Amino acid sequence: MLDVKNLSIGYEGKPVAEDINFSVKEGDFLCIVGENGAGKSTLVKTLLRLTKPLSGEIVFKEEGIGYLPQQTVVQRDFPASVWEIALSGNISKLGARPFYRAEEKKRAEDNLKRMGIWNLRKECYRNLSGGQQQRVLLARALCASEKLLVLDEPVSGLDPKVTAEFYELTKELNKSGITIIMVSHDIKAIMEFSDHILHIGRDNVFFGTTEEYLKSSIAKEIGLNSGEEG
């Protein structure tokens, strides 16, 4: 569903990471890991067409992507109800119509129920806890795409319990057939449920299954598999 070939990413002509190759098939759970500043977020922005690639190509089979962005300052005190935000996930289905149809409203309702926050629909987004806010944004992302979700550092700023719950939630979504691409720096936690890993380092890029990754030299460098071998 997604093929990336010889991709170089960066800002204003300055490359951050080069020669990235990977592909994602339907139902995959791909995690993008790497040190801070290695280009994880730049890669996501490039995949989402928010930033232009320096070179290489990105081929998408799907049109819409459900995106769960890192929170911005603007959103933190934004006066909007949970319902309004979830509904806005249907924006790409509006076409030339000015208003949402009943089926789009139903979709927002279903996804809020799926995230277990239907009872919060009238609440103001800025008054919710971090975990609840992420669920709202996830419901919105699901409205945008039932097939592919891109999550950018979804658990940063969440406490351990909420983080675990959020991971469970993404695991379930993946099991129900949704392809997930997730950026994270929490490598150990995501080992459990991701089936593919894309590691972006300063000088090397790794792509393969999680098992291959554990055997790779990159994983050894950061001491990931020491427990198994020891």
Added chain:
Amino acid sequence: MQNMIKTLQFYFEFPFVKYAVIVGILIALCSSLLGVTLVLKRYSFIGDGLSHVAFGAMAVASVLKLADQSVLVLPVTVITAILLLRTGQNAKIKGDAAIAMLSVGALAVGYMLMNVFSTSANVSGDVCSTLFGSASIITLQVKDVVLCFVLSAVVMVLFVVLYNRIFAVTFDENFVTATGRSANFNNLMIAVMIAIVIVLGMNFVGSLLISALIIFPALSSMSLFSSFKSVVILSAIMSVICAFAGILISILLSTPVGATIVVCDMILFLICFVIGKVKGA
């Protein structure tokens, strides 16, 4: 009290007073609708910058002795709005400096042009009324009212039709782009609407005060309400009430219209702010 009503009745027999009320309410309505988006997108300053550019354009138009100044002022403001909103997207550090430069520059050039090529005997009076709105509202003519009516109808229809898109783009532009739709068109329309509102409001409350009409009702409403729709609706209602009250007060006390409306907006903001704080605590 009875005296006040009599005074008002007396004034309302003049057509220009009726025109002023209509124009004032339309402008207040349009500006407050867009205000919510501008404040939330952290673009409050763009309104200010644009109104100064419009002032500069107006000075050029009066130097060129154009019969209808909006022929020049409107396109210039629209183009500036588009340029400013576009650089605002990838907010670099220089974004706010660029707006400040542009607005002060336009102000200086406008004032200089008006002085050098003065067409009337009372230059400082002209400048003052362009900056702070007409001291009296006698100058309004039927064609001004018609123009104002048409343009604000355009803004309101656009706003309602694009409402869902405006919300999505205001809340999270990257998300909209990721779903495969371009946010550029929406940003363009927002820019066009802002420019229209500013040009409309400039004749009425003046170019220095128009951004107050954009910002205050939105802020007042945001401190009280928590859903986007209720914030938009309430800010429109509050803005209209303030404009109406401001016009009446300015008639009764013979104060300048623009400044009076803005003072009303400020008082309402203070009230809302206090209520919001009390409710929040």
